[in-house]
Amino acid sequence: MVDIKENFTSHIIDLQAKNCKSIEKIDKKSKFKKENWKRPGGGGGITMVLENGNIFEKAAINTSIVHGKLTKLLKQKMSTEFSNFYACGISIIIHPTNPFIPTIHSNFRYFEIYDNKKRINEAWFGGGIDLTPYYINKNDIIFFHTFLKQKCDKYDINFYNKFKSQCDQYFYNHHRKEARGVGGIFYDYLGKGDKKNWKNLMNFQKEISSSFLKIYLPIVNNNKSLFYTESQKYWQELRRGRYVEFNLIHDKGTHFGIQTNGRIESIFVSLPPKVRWDYNFIPEQNSKEQELINILKNPVKWI
Amino acid sequence: MVDIKENFTSHIIDLQAKNCKSIEKIDKKSKFKKENWKRPGGGGGITMVLENGNIFEKAAINTSIVHGKLTKLLKQKMSTEFSNFYACGISIIIHPTNPFIPTIHSNFRYFEIYDNKKRINEAWFGGGIDLTPYYINKNDIIFFHTFLKQKCDKYDINFYNKFKSQCDQYFYNHHRKEARGVGGIFYDYLGKGDKKNWKNLMNFQKEISSSFLKIYLPIVNNNKSLFYTESQKYWQELRRGRYVEFNLIHDKGTHFGIQTNGRIESIFVSLPPKVRWDYNFIPEQNSKEQELINILKNPVKWI
Numbered sequence: 296m297v298d299i300k301e302n303f304t305s306h307i308i309d310l311q312a313k314n315c316k317s318i319e320k321i322d323k324k325s326k327f328k329k330e331n332w333k334r335p336g337g338g339g340g341i342t343m344v345l346e347n348g349n350i351f352e353k354a355a356i357n358t359s360i361v362h363g364k365l366t367k368l369l370k371q372k373m374s375t376e377f378s379n380f381y382a383c384g385i386s387i388i389i390h391p392t393n394p395f396i397p398t399i400h401s402n403f404r405y406f407e408i409y410d411n412k413k414r415i416n417e418a419w420f421g422g423g424i425d426l427t428p429y430y431i432n433k434n435d436i437i438f439f440h441t442f443l444k445q446k447c448d449k450y451d452i453n454f455y456n457k458f459k460s461q462c463d464q465y466f467y468n469h470h471r472k473e474a475r476g477v478g479g480i481f482y483d484y485l486g487k488g489d490k491k492n493w494k495n496l497m498n499f500q501k502e503i504s505s506s507f508l509k510i511y512l513p514i515v516n517n518n519k520s521l522f523y524t525e526s527q528k529y530w531q532e533l534r535r536g537r538y539v540e541f542n543l544i545h546d547k548g549t550h551f552g553i554q555t556n557g558r559i560e561s562i563f564v565s566l567p568p569k570v571r572w573d574y575n576f577i578p579e580q581n582s583k584e585q586e587l588i589n590i591l592k593n594p595v596k597w598i
Numbered sequence: 599m600v601d602i603k604e605n606f607t608s609h610i611i612d613l614q615a616k617n618c619k620s621i622e623k624i625d626k627k628s629k630f631k632k633e634n635w636k637r638p639g640g641g642g643g644i645t646m647v648l649e650n651g652n653i654f655e656k657a658a659i660n661t662s663i664v665h666g667k668l669t670k671l672l673k674q675k676m677s678t679e680f681s682n683f684y685a686c687g688i689s690i691i692i693h694p695t696n697p698f699i700p701t702i703h704s705n706f707r708y709f710e711i712y713d714n715k716k717r718i719n720e721a722w723f724g725g726g727i728d729l730t731p732y733y734i735n736k737n738d739i740i741f742f743h744t745f746l747k748q749k750c751d752k753y754d755i756n757f758y759n760k761f762k763s764q765c766d767q768y769f770y771n772h773h774r775k776e777a778r779g780v781g782g783i784f785y786d787y788l789g790k791g792d793k794k795n796w797k798n799l800m801n802f803q804k805e806i807s808s809s810f811l812k813i814y815l816p817i818v819n820n821n822k823s824l825f826y827t828e829s830q831k832y833w834q835e836l837r838r839g840r841y842v843e844f845n846l847i848h849d850k851g852t853h854f855g856i857q858t859n860g861r862i863e864s865i866f867v868s869l870p871p872k873v874r875w876d877y878n879f880i881p882e883q884n885s886k887e888q889e890l891i892n893i894l895k896n897p898v899k900w901i
Contacts, residue, residue, distance in 0.1 A: 330878070344877040355877070470856045536869070543846035544856075553773045553847075560878040566839070568876065572869040574647040574658070575633070 299418070299497055300381065303405045304360060306501055307385040308341075311358045314387065315343050317508050318356070321515065324349035327356070332558045337363035342561045346568065350519050352392040355564040358385045359557070365408075366554055377416050379409040384421075386548075387507060388565040394531035395518040397428035397435070397476070398538065399511050400565070402548065403504040419487040420500045424507070425462055426514075427476030427538060429531045431586050435514045436477050440597040442510045443480050443503075450499040458482045463594045468541050473591040475541045530584050533576055535567035542566060602721070602800055603684065606708045607663060609804055610688040611644075614661045617690065618646050620811050621659070624818065627652035630659070635861045640666035645864040649871065653822050655695045658867040661688045662860070668711075669857055680719050682712040687724075689851075690810060691868040697834035698821040700731035700738070700779070701841065702814050703868070705851065706807040722790040723803045726761070727810070728769055729817075730779030730841060732834045734889050738817045739780050743900040745813045746783050746806075753802040761785045766897045771844050776894040778844045833887050836879055838870035845869060 315327045325348035333339040340359030345351055360383040370378055384404030391398065401424035410416040426439055440459070447454035458480035466475040480503075486496045542549050542565055552562035578584030618630045628651035636642040643662030648654055663686040673681055687707030694701065704727035713719040729742055743762070750757035765784035770777055783806075789799045845852050845868055855865035881887030 328877070342877075346877060353877070470862055532872075539842060539873075540846060540866075543843060559773055563843075563875060564877050566875040568874060569835075570842075570873045570875070572866060572871060572873070574631070574645075574649060574656070574867050575863040 299493060300383075300405065300407060303420075303497065303500065304383045307358050307383060307403070307504070310504060310507075311341065311343060311356050311385055314356050314507060315345075317512070318345060318351065318354055318389075321512065322348040322350050322354075325351070327354075330561075332561060334359075334361050334363070334558065335556060337361060340558070340561060342558070342564060344564055348392070350391060350393070350396070350515065351389055353388075353390045353564075353568040355388050356385070357387075357561055357564065359383065359561070361555070361557075363555075369551070369554060373408070375408050375417060377408050377410050379413065381407040381409075385504065386565070389511070390535070390567045391515065391519075393519055393521060394429040394523050394527045395432070395521040396515055397426045398535075398567070400425055400427070401504070401507055403500060405500070417487055419483070420485040420496055421483040422485075422500060422504065423458070423462060423465075423479060423481035424503070424510070425466055425476055425479035425481065427534075429534050429587065430527075430583050431477075431590055432518065435517060437597050438513065439477075439479065439510060442506070444598060446503050446506060447480065447499075449502075450495060454482075454499075455480065466541065468537060468545065470544065471537065471540070473537075473588070474594055475537065475591075477590065477597070478594065529571065530578075532567075532569055532571040533573060534587075535570045536572045539566055539570055602796060603686075603708065603710060606800065606803065607686045610661050610686060610706070610807070613688055613807060613810075614644065614646060614659050617659050617810060618648075620815075621648060621654065621657055621692070624815065625651040625653050625657075628654070630657075633864075635864060637662075637664050637666070637861070638859060640664060643861070643864060645861070645867060647867055651695070653694060653696070653699070653818065654692055656691075656693045656867075656871040658691050659688070660690075660864055660867065662686065662864070664858065664860075666858075672854070672857060676711070678711050678720060680711050680713050682716065684710040684712075688807065689868070692814070693838070693870045694818065694822075696822055696824060697732040697826050697830045698735070698824040699818055700729045701838075701870070703728055703730070704807070704810055706803060708803070720790055722786070723788040723799055724786040725788075725803060725807065726765055726768075726782060726784035727806070727813070728765055728779055728782035728784065730837075732837050732890065733830075733886050734780075734893055735821065738820060740900050741816065742780075742782065742813060745809070747901060749806050749809060750783065750802075752805075753798060757785075757802075758783065769844065771840060771848065773847065774840065774843070776840075776891065777897055778840065778894075780893065780900070781897065832874065833881075835870075835872055835874040836876060837890075838873045839875045842869055842873055 319326055325345045327343040327345045330342045338361035343356045345354040362381040365378045365380050386402040388400050403422035406419050407415050408417045444455040462478045462481035465481045468475055549562055622629055628648045630646040630648045633645045641664035646659045648657040665684040668681045668683050689705040691703050706725035709722050710718050711720045747758040761783035765781045768784045852865055
């Protein structure tokens with residue numbers, strides 16, 4: 296499986312460069328700042344951040360390629376007896392300026408664990424892509440889910456339903472009893488213990504991760520010119536608070552990053568730029584804001 | 599110890615009303631909104647919140663009086679075999695508008711655990727008060743710590759040093775390797791297993807909790823008229839991000855509230871009203887902003 300590691304690692308590096316270029320082209324105002332960082336325990340990453348753009352208030356496209364020793368806690372979580380690991384991944388988080396454009400998050404990663412003789416003991420893919428709107432535009436959401444289903448179906452007819460429900464379960468603010476957003480797909484340990492199917496799974500992982508622009512840009516273009524009021528911007532900033540709550544309280548990626556001494560500024564680059572917490576803000580009955588809450592309280596089968 | 603429970607419970611209710619009145623009087627613009635809430639498992643609380651004030655951007659003064667069953671996890675944390683509990687407490691969190699006034703947090707609580715025959719098995723006080731400035735004003739900080747030391751010394755000559763160092767340890771953003779603020783005092787399990795000293799400890803707990811206005815208002819008055827720039831306000835909003843990080847990642851009170859199905863809006867009322875996360879913001883060399891960071895990286899012995 297050595298070529299999977301090399302193949303997927305170079306794939307995410309190419310993808311990062313390509314996505315950054317396209318995002319800059321659309322934004323027309325801000326440019327990505329690049330930062331190479333090293334992880335004390337082994338490896339490092341490239342953090343690319345665009346701030347105060349025209350369309351994108353904050354966009355982060357990060358890769359990390361890390362290796363070293365798992366802590367006891369992580370070994371337990373991954374139910375492995377071995378502690379040498381290699382992990383590489385790309386993550387994209389975009390917080391748009393206009394509250395009618397949803398926030399998007401995606402992450403695609405590959406993981407290897409080595410036995411005491413430095414042979415691969417286990418390997419798997421993880422990933423996902425999900426949408427967090429501030430206002431509900433049903434056509435956009437159906438387009439998003441349909442696109443994902445079509446990609447999934449090419450590889451395994453069971454993928455979409457399984458990964459969609461895992462996404463709803465994962466991106467859930469338990470303490471609020473509401474979903475973070477309108478979902479998408481989410482999977483982990485894909486291919487673990489299954490050596491035959493690797494080529495197919497790698498193709499799936501590469502195709503789905505390469506689809507980011509094709510799935511997000513139509514949604515950006517549909518909404519980027521919509522007029523919004525100050526109170527709609529205010530609502531977006533309040534809802535971004537829920538995004539922060541999820542990332543800091545529940546997100547395993549954030550906790551993994553902290554526990555492996557990842558670079559904090561690269562982990563927290565996912566946090567929205569401007570956020571509000573008002574006490575007990577309750578939207579008006581039958582408002583567009585209330586419509587969002589209703590949908591987040593009861594996850595929808597979009598297709 | 600029945601009279602301690604009743605005595606301290608009525609003390610916090612009085613204190614809440616008194617503190618709200620004084621805060622409104624100084625603010626001169628906004629009033630507290632009052633909300634009574636019930637906890638499904640037993641008890642409830644009174645949440646008092648003032649927003650968009652003249653001097654106070656958000657001020658919350660909450661009491662809660664809850665009882666019921668501890669979860670397994672909480673029993674482990676409190677190392678008790680019994681699960682019936684009673685807890686009452688007052689917490690105050692004030693986020694001022696002017697970045698030259700520090701944020702203040704305080705919490706004073708009393709806890710009882712009952713054996714299978716509903717007799718008190720254990721009881722203790724917990725509490726603390728700490729300051730989170732955005733700019734360093736050494737005189738204010740020294741006044742704050744001196745005041746606390748004098749109050750502590752009246753009851754036990756060892757209290758201040760012990761509680762000061764516990765405060766530095768507790769209010770620490772491990773993932774940033776920096777303190778949340780400039781400390782104060784923090785203690786828990788005070789009086790646990792020590793039945794002789796109860797009267798003295800209750801007097802301490804009542805006196806220190808009653809000191810809130812006397813310790814904070816002079817600091818407010820010293821700084822409330824200072825002129826501040828937009829970029830100083832920006833700095834305050836960035837630093838408030840660290841406050842959110844502490845409360846959501848590390849704070850035991852937040853986690854206790856979530857785990858006991860506390861009312862989320864009453865728990866999260868401690869979060870600042872307007873917050874920013876910029877990527878890797880680094881203050882200028884030798885600036886006032888850098889001075890704050892230097893102090894938070896190396897906790898100071900203020901007196």
